Amino acid sequence: MAYYLRISYFYPYFNYILVLSALNSAILNDIRDNLPRFSKSERKVADWLLTNARLAIDTPLSAVASGATVSEPTVVRFCRKMGMSGFRELKTHLIAALQKPQSYVHHDVSQADDATSAAIKVLESSVQTLVDLRASIAHMPFDAAVSTMMDARQLIFVGLGASGHVASDACHKFFRLGIPCSASLDTQTILQQAAIASPRDVYLTISHSGSWPLLIRGMQLAQQRGATIIALTHPSSELAGVATYTFDCVPAEDTNAFTPMSSRLAHLTLLDALQVTLAIKLGGTAENNLQLTKAALAIP
């Protein structure tokens, strides 16, 4: 997925393509994940690269081969086996990989942290959440979800507790498109509304774990009455099982009591993305509505 950087407005020389690429798996992770599948010499190459990744970016093929005690073509074949054209491309990937935060970066806040350090860790954990989300976005059902929302009689945002705030925020965003929207933030309302749901109702249901029983019961009811359920939740959850479409949100592990629940950032951002994509699909009226609602807040 490429981004076109257009800043020729300020600097006429800049006309290049900046790729903010998927920041998840890197070549070093690929190598490590494939260790059991390598032959004897391939394994030597892999071991050498994993041990000397930094060094490798400035090391010619001949030295890599002798370091790994294999021949030069064996290294080239290793690169080919990893899906690259040759050693040059491996180098490119290595350089790139060494610039990227890894998913196992440890952001745990501890009692010993001073305020700024703790704040930075929180922030970097939040960045990581969004970066991980960025990496999985291509597999999410945006087109399908937006298609059903376009014809919706109403959009119903559902969430409990912290997810309720997300749902409420999302409702506050989507109503501006001109589609009827409501938020159900307690179990009684969720159940009662689901009991009278109709086929052109679209639910956007937000849940961290996807396992709260009465929430699931409500979504089952709504689904039985023909409503569409778009869930933002854990992909292996019961809620995901009930939903028509699921936006997979795999929460980071809870490591200590201080860990803020950054999955709601992911939820919020996904809902932003859904609103924007829906606005685009709806076209001119939605855009006009967005402008009118924004202008309504302008202070004279």
Added chain:
Amino acid sequence: MAYYLRISYFYPYFNYILVLSALNSAILNDIRDNLPRFSKSERKVADWLLTNARLAIDTPLSAVASGATVSEPTVVRFCRKMGMSGFRELKTHLIAALQKPQSYVHHDVSQADDATSAAIKVLESSVQTLVDLRASIAHMPFDAAVSTMMDARQLIFVGLGASGHVASDACHKFFRLGIPCSASLDTQTILQQAAIASPRDVYLTISHSGSWPLLIRGMQLAQQRGATIIALTHPSSELAGVATYTFDCVPAEDTNAFTPMSSRLAHLTLLDALQVTLAIKLGGTAENNLQLTKAALAIP
């Protein structure tokens, strides 16, 4: 701020240091900054590289030279002039530079985007918001804010509209520390509560623009009654002027109707960071409260 990654505990081959470096200046910035100092042919090389940075990482020296209409040694000399040993090193730097988000990346969504492209742009805009926030966090008054919160009689979260959802979410997070918390989300409540504020009340006031008149009036009232005002808002706003401490949130420019307001992600994340830092300062009781409130949600 450097992170030292030590994972030889899990994988004995990994023995390198991964630096999560400051996401600032890169070789392309260096080239651009030195444009006035280049000779005619050097300028051609610079222009070509700035125009074709992405292409350059897979382009041999001979093609770069002919693309720039200079000789090959001129390109090498250019690299030397930029402080590098040769073209190979330039390539390494280019590859590295292109992995880093730049502050001027343009994320505008347009009508022509398909759903996934638009979603990705929204997401990357959100990442950028947090990355920018990360860069300015060291100048924020965490210590001072946390000090006043530690002795607070109550914490009052204030916000209107979208910021109201943020305030509500934050209230829902901070109450778990065991301090009395409330959220004032409409102007009547804000004014009435401010009219009876006391010196040990701490306000956390969230506002995108910091210019809504009745909100400011309320904060002036509270401030006159001795309450502490911690504002998350635009640093040049009226609200910032009233506040005891300000967490500067400079909103990205509104470029089109589709732009989601990502400043609330910044607000949410800052509030997360504040909660965590406050929890640390409060020590064992707060940590215990966090664990108890989490356990209360566990489904048997």
Added chain:
DNA sequence: GCAAAAATGTAGTTAAATTACATAATTGAT
């Protein structure tokens, strides 16, 4: 205008990466 210095390019050399082919090792069938 002229000499010196700097910039630049042509041609040749070296380094690095890749390919072709031969040999060794492994696997599967009998």
Added chain:
DNA sequence: ATCAATTATGTAATTTAACTACATTTTTGC
């Protein structure tokens, strides 16, 4: 256990890319 086929590996040769030496051109300062 043996043998044939397949796969893996290395040696040597070739190609590509980067770099250097030297000649020519351009620019600068007096």
